[in-house]
Amino acid sequence: MPRRFPVRLLSTLILAILLPFAGCHSQAPLPAPDVFAKQFSGQNAFDHVAKLVAFGPHPSGSPELEQTRQYIETQLRTFGWTVERQKFTDPTPHGPIEFINLIARPADADPNDSRAIVCTHYDTKWFADQRFVGADDGGSGTGALLELARVLAPQKDFARRFELVFFDGEEAIREFHVDLPPYDGLWGSRHYAHALVASKRLPQFKFGVLWDMIGNRDVVIKFPQDSPTKAVRGIFAASDALGTRSHFGYLRGNMVDDHLDLNSAGLPTVDLIDFNFPPWHTPGDTLDKIDAASLAIVGQTTLYHLVQSAAELR
Template sequence: MNRRRVLLIFVLFASIFREDSARAAQAKIWEEFSGEKVLAHVQRLVDFGPRPPGSEALEKSRDYIEGQLHLSTWQVSRQSFTDETPRGKVRFVNLIARFPAHGNDAASFLLCAHYDTKTFDTIRFVGANDGGSGTGLLLELGRVLAQRPDLAAKIELVFFDGEEAYENFSGRDGLYGSRYFARQLGNGGANQFRGGILFDMVGQRSLKITLPTNSPAEMARDIFASAEALKLRSHFTYLDREMIDDHTPLNAIGIPTIDLIDFSFPWWHTAEDTIDKLSPQSLQIVGSVALYYLSEFAPKR
């Protein structure tokens, strides 16, 4: 074989290999997800300090979230409203991100998290896991999904304000952002959105995602199957009860939404909910299972 022919064969093989690996990278989008990048987002948020509704630190969080989403071309809008709370009128702001549409694609699936932290008078609560982890995870999902515009165009990212109750969860306290969002969608929302995933407290080192018993059964099954496919099934189980969280108002208007929450977190609503309790591996587990689900299950429905 002469040198030119050897070179030709080499070039041919190299190009086939390159195409194959590009296809593989596209197919396995969940491998693009970085738990380290999520943790870096959470660090930035925690550095702003406690982030209760109406605070300057929460306004800084909004600017940060918007800036990060713009980097991967998401378009962000602010949904502002005021509501009556046990502490009087408070102004809340949900952030809603959409990917520039491709053809006739309209968003049909919600990915959500709350970005506020609970108001405490007596402790300094920075909510690394409760408020921080879900927000950071959603930002990283935004970055990765942007690599698959066809998939991203089907997704709406929603950052809820005012998830936390001032006193106790009731029809009038807590879930301010998701209740307002659901009210604005009205019953037409159930026609537009086929489903949603909520992320809340997804970063603790010994991760155990505890699906509430009132999770939509089909989605729970597919989440378990996604975890199984990635050999991460041991991190997912059922909680022993139902849960009130931002998925509740969405399910109430007919959008099946599953709450990926780790309610086994010992530092829940304490000053100890700090970044040292989180690990990039845990964030990676939740992010990759969600991407596997989105890529392999959600659009096929």
């Protein structure tokens, strides 16, 4: 006759077997949105931009962009992210160029876990006749995205809902031509959007957030008219909560930027940009024109919005 386990002993045994697995994918509570948002350091983001600017001009296809890439990859790995190089070669007005998007996910995340993307571009515009290092245009978004990676990483269950994407080739080789071929500009985001559709992963994504030119002193982000209403409302609400509302408003028109092909593909993506930047595409777009306080305003307000969107990302 088999010995019967006392019920209490049996349940203890079951618990002992199950407990080691209980941590897997359990939803640890996130810090309150304002507490979490304040973990984003504008100074850290600024320090990354200083490193990027020190590589000098880094247009698509240049050895300096490869150095920039290695810096981004090293930082991301230090924070616990894996980085995929999405390579492709497209014909450009300067002949074929190999472009490389960097796609980061938490080290233990599955690509099918991603529910949202936060993205920027890390290339700087090529000029034959001027030294252009793109502290704001190329640098600010990249520095901020690296800082976001650091802040998100410890919140593993939340972080695995995000894909952080660093686009190559946002800048036009000559001039933007984005509606019809022959295309120029938005090379990386066009390829990423098409690849996302081809991979059949698009339906798992809820939204995208794009950062471009967010470091301007006294930053005022102006949402293009084609911005997804839900995202704009969310960011306005976040800015109300953090006291940064005066730094966000609407643009009169639209903007040629990396959100266009993501939106066309069906991934509603909001473009956070302060285009009221006189040194734009001039040798004056240098480190002294950007401000850690501005990077903090945009980084923290966006992060607050992401936390408020957590339920949508399960």
